[in-house]
Amino acid sequence: MSEWVEVRVPRLGDDVATAVLVTWHVAEGDRVRDGDVLFEVETDKAVFEVEAEVDGVVIEVLVQSGTQVSPDQVVARIRPGAA
8 A cells, every 4th residue: 555645636527627725624643534534626616625534644735725736636645544
């Protein structure tokens, strides 16, 4: 198993090329569980919550709130393990 899991911006629709990472709900060092909300992204149509897909610890946040992001862009890393 990899040392970490990359957290990526999901594809938010065929016509969405960029979005804004509005706010983080976690910080580096926080423990998360599968299904916890990590951050919110906003398109011109809606705000979407993005959830963790693994239990673990947030080891790195790569993009700050207010930053424009693209689908599949890596925005954080989680070290898998008991949360």
